Amino acid sequence: MEKIDNNSVGIVTPKFFTFAEPPNEMILDSGQKLGPITLCYETYGQLNKKKNNAILILHALSGSAHVAGYHSPDDENPGWWDVMVGPGKAIDTNKYFVICSNIIGSCYGSTGPSSINPKTGKPYGLDFPVITIHDMVRAQKKLIDHLGISKLVTVIGGSMGGMQALDWCLQFPDVPESAIIIASCAEQSAQEIAFDAVGRNTIINDPDWENGNYYNKNKKLTGLAIARMIAHITYLSEEGMDKKFGRKLQYSKSYSYKIVNTEKDPNRDDFENKFEREFAVESYLAHQGKKFVDRFDANSYLYITKAMDYFDVAEKYGGGSLVKALKKIEAEILLISFTSDWLYSTAQAKEIIEALRINNKDVSYLEIKSQYGHDAFLLEKKSLTENKILSQAIKNFLSHAKIE
Amino acid sequence: MEKIDNNSVGIVTPKFFTFAEPPNEMILDSGQKLGPITLCYETYGQLNKKKNNAILILHALSGSAHVAGYHSPDDENPGWWDVMVGPGKAIDTNKYFVICSNIIGSCYGSTGPSSINPKTGKPYGLDFPVITIHDMVRAQKKLIDHLGISKLVTVIGGSMGGMQALDWCLQFPDVPESAIIIASCAEQSAQEIAFDAVGRNTIINDPDWENGNYYNKNKKLTGLAIARMIAHITYLSEEGMDKKFGRKLQYSKSYSYKIVNTEKDPNRDDFENKFEREFAVESYLAHQGKKFVDRFDANSYLYITKAMDYFDVAEKYGGGSLVKALKKIEAEILLISFTSDWLYSTAQAKEIIEALRINNKDVSYLEIKSQYGHDAFLLEKKSLTENKILSQAIKNFLSHAKIE
Numbered sequence: 001m002e003k004i005d006n007n008s009v010g011i012v013t014p015k016f017f018t019f020a021e022p023p024n025e026m027i028l029d030s031g032q033k034l035g036p037i038t039l040c041y042e043t044y045g046q047l048n049k050k051k052n053n054a055i056l057i058l059h060a061l062s063g064s065a066h067v068a069g070y071h072s073p074d075d076e077n078p079g080w081w082d083v084m085v086g087p088g089k090a091i092d093t094n095k096y097f098v099i100c101s102n103i104i105g106s107c108y109g110s111t112g113p114s115s116i117n118p119k120t121g122k123p124y125g126l127d128f129p130v131i132t133i134h135d136m137v138r139a140q141k142k143l144i145d146h147l148g149i150s151k152l153v154t155v156i157g158g159s160m161g162g163m164q165a166l167d168w169c170l171q172f173p174d175v176p177e178s179a180i181i182i183a184s185c186a187e188q189s190a191q192e193i194a195f196d197a198v199g200r201n202t203i204i205n206d207p208d209w210e211n212g213n214y215y216n217k218n219k220k221l222t223g224l225a226i227a228r229m230i231a232h233i234t235y236l237s238e239e240g241m242d243k244k245f246g247r248k249l250q251y252s253k254s255y256s257y258k259i260v261n262t263e264k265d266p267n268r269d270d271f272e273n274k275f276e277r278e279f280a281v282e283s284y285l286a287h288q289g290k291k292f293v294d295r296f297d298a299n300s301y302l303y304i305t306k307a308m309d310y311f312d313v314a315e316k317y318g319g320g321s322l323v324k325a326l327k328k329i330e331a332e333i334l335l336i337s338f339t340s341d342w343l344y345s346t347a348q349a350k351e352i353i354e355a356l357r358i359n360n361k362d363v364s365y366l367e368i369k370s371q372y373g374h375d376a377f378l379l380e381k382k383s384l385t386e387n388k389i390l391s392q393a394i395k396n397f398l399s400h401a402k403i404e
Numbered sequence: 405m406e407k408i409d410n411n412s413v414g415i416v417t418p419k420f421f422t423f424a425e426p427p428n429e430m431i432l433d434s435g436q437k438l439g440p441i442t443l444c445y446e447t448y449g450q451l452n453k454k455k456n457n458a459i460l461i462l463h464a465l466s467g468s469a470h471v472a473g474y475h476s477p478d479d480e481n482p483g484w485w486d487v488m489v490g491p492g493k494a495i496d497t498n499k500y501f502v503i504c505s506n507i508i509g510s511c512y513g514s515t516g517p518s519s520i521n522p523k524t525g526k527p528y529g530l531d532f533p534v535i536t537i538h539d540m541v542r543a544q545k546k547l548i549d550h551l552g553i554s555k556l557v558t559v560i561g562g563s564m565g566g567m568q569a570l571d572w573c574l575q576f577p578d579v580p581e582s583a584i585i586i587a588s589c590a591e592q593s594a595q596e597i598a599f600d601a602v603g604r605n606t607i608i609n610d611p612d613w614e615n616g617n618y619y620n621k622n623k624k625l626t627g628l629a630i631a632r633m634i635a636h637i638t639y640l641s642e643e644g645m646d647k648k649f650g651r652k653l654q655y656s657k658s659y660s661y662k663i664v665n666t667e668k669d670p671n672r673d674d675f676e677n678k679f680e681r682e683f684a685v686e687s688y689l690a691h692q693g694k695k696f697v698d699r700f701d702a703n704s705y706l707y708i709t710k711a712m713d714y715f716d717v718a719e720k721y722g723g724g725s726l727v728k729a730l731k732k733i734e735a736e737i738l739l740i741s742f743t744s745d746w747l748y749s750t751a752q753a754k755e756i757i758e759a760l761r762i763n764n765k766d767v768s769y770l771e772i773k774s775q776y777g778h779d780a781f782l783l784e785k786k787s788l789t790e791n792k793i794l795s796q797a798i799k800n801f802l803s804h805a806k807i808e
């Protein structure tokens with residue numbers, strides 16, 4: 001347990017909150033009802049007596065409630081943002097009560113398409129209703145209410161987490177005192193929708209997906225693996241890929257002159273041999289695809305990417321105008337983007353900043369130089385410059401927070 | 405036939421040239437033999453007596469020998485670069501004898517995986533040997549020899565056509581007097597390989613592909629359609645996509661809140677209904693995917709993208725150094741890139757220019773401002789600024805050409 005040092009939140013246990021029991025189901029943006037709803041969440045640090053030291057972390061597409069610490073002493077890796085959350089870290093658990101809730105639609109302990117539909121006793125599959133970012137936030141609000149919290153010091157998240165943070169400021173403008181929106185946007189662009197659409201197509205055209213009814217059939221969904229491969233390209237920058245992989249070959253010094261890799265690698269399973277792995281970058285993507293299938297649910301991927309594609313703050317809150325939409329924001333905003341992030345680019349961050357400035361809102365902006373593309377906000381190494389800058393920016397911003 | 409005006413080459417007929425008959429097969433880079441080889445080609449204009457007015461056009465991944473004019477009076481569309489090739493056009497068929505040869509590996513009349521393997525009497529499928537850009541050029545050289553041409557005024561091509569143009573200058577440095585390389589590169593980057601690899605994976609994981617033996621089974625390969633969808637995203641720019649599609653919905657004014665589009669559209673076939681088409685950009689990609697399956701061979705797609713991924717001029721000719729590799733170039737070079745092309749970016753063009761300048765070679769460079777991304781070199785509308793600039797640049801460059 002050497003790794004669980006003074007800067008770690010240590011061993012943590014996921015918690016569960018269930019609400020919206022019939023007949024009081026939650027009404028979704030689609031008009032459909034969902035209930036009961038369970039949210040899996042984790043908390044770190046202590047809620048003070050005034051209940052005014054809470055921070056809510058919002059996770060990205062494939063994230064979970066497990067932000068920091070370890071679930072058991074045998075865990076190899078800590079939570080997904082352990083580098084930012086813990087005693088003395090940027091989000092200081094000595095000072096703040098930190099909450100992260102898994103989103104509805106996910107497969108990490110919250111109600112989603114892989115959950116049992118109480119009406120049928122079987123997994124929802126495609127009977128799960130379509131959800132939106134706003135629905136995710138509405139469900140989280142129930143959790144915050146349940147915890148007796150009426151004000152949040154900040155809401156913070158990257159990528160889809162940033163979308164939720166922005167929505168928190170619009171749907172519940174009197175709850176967050178501030179928001180930190182990282183590598184995100186006010187609406188999915190045509191290109192972002194396009195990449196998501198292609199990923200969904202690889203899933204729904206995979207015969208093993210069986211129209212969403214693949215549960216308990218011990219299938220490894222190739223379509224999901226390929227969807228992840230596509231997404232992974234968009235998470236890295238061209239420069240980063242060139243530096244990391246370039247044209248390196250994975251197994252040999254010369255070209256194989258084979259179209260399909262039929263060689264067996266004793267260290268890899270059949271599933272992975274389905275992919276080409278001649279160039280190092282191909283092998284990396286195949287590995288990422290395989291790992292993802294082992295941990296994520298294909299139907300969740302469909303529902304969550306669709307929720308992202310529907311995200312459009314201007315449309316939802318401003319009748320098509322982002323300036324109008326952001327008028328009702330009361331939270332102080334910190335926006336962060338990364339130079340080489342071409343998925344959620346600096347240009348998209350600047351759209352939000354401009355609309356906020358036109359509204360004379362309190363907004364700070366930081367563009368961090370990085371070669372790591374969209375992934376830059378999720379880097380695990382503490383010593384990386386990106387993490388040092390991000391960490392310091394969050395710390396400085398939070399130092400304004402008033403906790404009486 | 406109103407459309408066949410004075411600026412059109414008119415009705416053209418593809419020609420065929422067969423060579424490398426056993427036992428004189430062509431030796432490929434892989435060491436394998438291929439023969440007999442048929443190349444489908446078209447020519448426009450007249451070869452002069454000195455046979456020194458020939459221009460060779462090299463096509464891109466999914467291109468064909470049909471560059472200009474019409475195959476019949478009923479043809480709806482002319483060849484793929486009709487805007488550039490014809491009497492009085494940038495590549496003036498009143499002056500030049502213009503040749504375009506389909507590449508080996510393709511499915512447009514030349515020997516490729518869909519051709520009959522004389523050894524089995526069945527389509528080659530995956531028994532087709534792996535080919536390279538250098539092999540494609542080597543085969544074209546046989547055609548040029550056959551036509552009695554020993555010098556080319558220029559070799560010109562975009563994207564993979566640019567790779568071939570560059571290879572012509574290195575493999576046969578005394579043949580082209582000049583080369584025009586458009587939206588191309590000296591080597592595929594990790595990101596380009598990655599996108600190709602994902603496309604190949606969607607094909608080989610499609611059960612209808614049947615390990616390449618899908619011929620004569622009346623299958624519509626979804627995997628190929630998805631590969632094309634992915635590629636299409638890389639052919640457009642983010643800005644161009646936003647201007648063309650934005651977040652427009654295709655069929656309705658409000659979100660469908662459906663994960664899978666099960667609605668039948670009477671104007672579309674079952675195949676297209678497999679794809680999501682809620683956002684206009686999704687519908688566009690689905691349509692592009694479908695159209696591609698109707699016209700292209702999945703195995704050709706595998707072989708040609710692999711040839712592109714293997715393309716690395718520094719490795720092939722310079723022991724890893726691009727400067728060394730380009731030392732043997734004798735042709736005058738014009739390099740052209742487009743500002744919003746992120747697939748074959750200006751940065752990649754500049755690598756070639758720098759290596760040529762270090763070698764004190766004759767090189768001109770033009771970066772054309774465009775929102776159309778990689779597709780910018782293939783726009784069909786004559787009136788577009790990009791086409792006017794490209795047209796004028798080619799004209800000016802060719803005006804240096806000495807034809808005695």
